[in-house]
Amino acid sequence: MELTSQPEHEQVVSLWIYEEGPFPNSPELPALVYHRAFEAVSDLAEVIERTFAKNGWTNGWRDGVYPFHHFHSTAHEVLGCYRGQASLQLGGPGGPRISITRGDVLVIPAGVSHCSEATSSDFAVVGCYANGEQYDMCAGDPEEHDDAVARIAKVELPPADPVHGYSGPLLQYWKAH
Numbered sequence: 001m002e003l004t005s006q007p008e009h010e011q012v013v014s015l016w017i018y019e020e021g022p023f024p025n026s027p028e029l030p031a032l033v034y035h036r037a038f039e040a041v042s043d044l045a046e047v048i049e050r051t052f053a054k055n056g057w058t059n060g061w062r063d064g065v066y067p068f069h070h071f072h073s074t075a076h077e078v079l080g081c082y083r084g085q086a087s088l089q090l091g092g093p094g095g096p097r098i099s100i101t102r103g104d105v106l107v108i109p110a111g112v113s114h115c116s117e118a119t120s121s122d123f124a125v126v127g128c129y130a131n132g133e134q135y136d137m138c139a140g141d142p143e144e145h146d147d148a149v150a151r152i153a154k155v156e157l158p159p160a161d162p163v164h165g166y167s168g169p170l171l172q173y174w175k176a177h
Contacts, residue, residue, distance in 0.1 A: 011035040012169045013098075017112050020092040022140035023071060024149050029109035029174050031090055033098055037105040037163050038080065044102065048080035048126045057162040058132035064123055065116040069093065069140055073151040075133035077108045078162040084123030090114050092140065105163055107170055111152040113140065130158035 014030035041047050045062055052060065057078050065079065069092055085101040092113045100106055108114055116123075129135050133155070138148050161168020 010037055014173055015090060015096060015098070017091040017095060017109075020094055020113075022142045022145055023069065023092040023113040024073075024111040024145065024152055025071075025091050025095075026109040026112045026152075029076075031109060031112055032105075032107040032170060032173060033100065034105040034107075034163060034169070035100075036103050038103040040103065045082040045124070045126055048082055048105075049128070052078060052080065052126065052128040052162045055160040055162050055165050056132070056158060057128040057130055057160075059134065060126055060128035062124060062126055064119060065114065065125065067116045069113045069115045071111055071113045071138050071140070071148075072108075072129075072135040073110060073138050073148040073155075075129040075131075075135040075155060076110050076158060077127060077129055077135065079106045079108070079125040079127050080162075081105070081123070081125050084120035086119040086123045087117040088114055089117050107162060109174075110155040111148070128162065130162075131156065 013033040016030045017025040018027050019025050081100045081104045087097050087099050089097050160166050161170035
């Protein structure tokens, strides 16, 4: 089966995540969920990694998503699900829950809290960062809030969508910022 990174049935959902307590989140850039961004292939993790890298999203890893609220103040993150399914919560304890499954992609702007609420036993994602940026781990410590907000403001917009390159939905949703 040949990879199609733009299946005709792909759906993109944007989620505006506003500040909640100690989590800065992203009032200017929406999180994006690309449902069915990748079709099933035998080594989907490899296909996702190559696609992300080709589009400038690198410094990657393969694993699950932490089961506690955390965010990155130094990089935008993309998660590509290559196995299983999960319910993830964005924005902190009061934020929206989304479901992702094999072939789905989640783009998380710098500052947006995310955590795993429930997963299948085989759930796994490829995680990468725009421009290969080094990422930090922030857990919403109120004493670190202002410094985290200052770092987030310095994170550059990516030049390409992690899945579709220079003409993808991310560029349309994030272009005004």
